[in-house]
Structure formats: structure tokens, C-alpha cells
Amino acid sequence: GQTKLVSSHKEFLSFATKRYLVQFLRSNGIEANAKDSHFTIYQKAALLPKSVWRTATLNYLKDKYKTTFQNFIENRSDSDFTLDKDIENLSVQKLLDRNPDPIRDKTEQGVGWESWEPSNLTGLDAVDVSAQMAHHGFVTKGPVMLIPRAS
Structure with a gap:
């Protein structure tokens, strides 16, 4: 580059x-x-x-990138050099796979998260978007169901 x-x-x-x-x-x-x-x-x-x-x-x-950078610094193999395997510590998904609590703590501090509860909606037209949210770094306590608008 x-x-x-x-x-x-x-x-x-x-x-x-x-x-x-x-x-x-x-x-x-x-x-x-x-x-x-x-x-x-x-x-x-x-x-x-x-x-x-x-x-x-x-x-x-x-x-x-504060959370993932802190994870990267804390888990580096050597304090003087960064190894190839250390780079995965910069990934939000890898951090979630290992321990969702650091990111969950941060997101739950945001407006609206403190009282959020999982949806119990089971409608046939509802779509669970929690996997897509996790892919983008959002941690949910359960499924997040969306109902598409009627056209």
C-alpha cells in the first residue's frame, strides 16, 4: 500500500x-x-x-475502536512486537466469540439499552435480525424480531 x-x-x-x-x-x-x-x-x-x-x-x-484496541493491547503475545496471530484481537467478532461482556457493557450504557428486553413475538412474518446485529458488533439478550411493513 x-x-x-x-x-x-x-x-x-x-x-x-x-x-x-x-x-x-x-x-x-x-x-x-x-x-x-x-x-x-x-x-x-x-x-x-x-x-x-x-x-x-x-x-x-x-x-x-476503543474496545477492540484495548483487547489487542492487553492480549498481545509480546510487548515489543505484534505477531500475525495478535491481529485477530482487533476483530469485534473474535472479541464477541471469546467474551461478549466488554462490548455488551458498552452498548447497554447507551440510551434505550438499559431497559431493553428480548421480543417474544412469534409472528409468521417476523424476521430475526439478531445475527446481523451481532455481525456489526451489537450484542442482544435474545432474538430481535422485525415485522416488515405492509405494502
Whole structure:
């Protein structure tokens, strides 16, 4: 691979989720809505100094990968060198397979998680999406059932 200098707001902000970007803009006094397109959000962010959106993106990434990075550091084979087998400690799924508690503790601190209970819905049209949620790092206490909208 080659190193490439990332200097545009769009390149930096593309690492963050839309929800985070809307909150970021609002916290900096810029009106933003979840219905805004990514292009519009990027344009609004470009009004801010480079250091502000650069710092916001880096903070987002640090927070996003904090749990897996701590797991990686704590479980390295050697404190001076990283071995090939150590790299799997950066995987959210490998961390969940070994011990779901560190990630569960973090997600349950979020708004709405503290009182969440598994669904007991057994409708024929319901779809269990808990496996897909686990694939993306979300830990559930049981099946998460979704009912598709009627067309």
C-alpha cells in the first residue's frame, strides 16, 4: 500500500456515520437534519475549520475502536512486537466469540439499552435480525424480531 495525504473534509468525514455527523454539526451551531444528504452534510461541515472536522473524525474513530484496541493491547503475545496471530484481537467478532461482556457493557450504557428486553413475538412474518446485529458488533439478550411493513 501507499500513503496518501487525506486533506479534504469529505475524505475525513466519510469515516463517520451520518448520525454522528448530524450531531457534530449541531454541536458546532450548524443546522443539520438526518434527512439531509451526505453531500449536504459534507458541505455544511466544510464551513468549519479543518482542525475541527479532523479532530471530530479522529475522536469518532478512537471511540468506535476503543474496545477492540484495548483487547489487542492487553492480549498481545509480546510487548515489543505484534505477531500475525495478535491481529485477530482487533476483530469485534473474535472479541464477541471469546467474551461478549466488554462490548455488551458498552452498548447497554447507551440510551434505550438499559431497559431493553428480548421480543417474544412469534409472528409468521417476523424476521430475526439478531445475527446481523451481532455481525456489526451489537450484542442482544435474545432474538430481535422485525415485522416488515405492509405494502
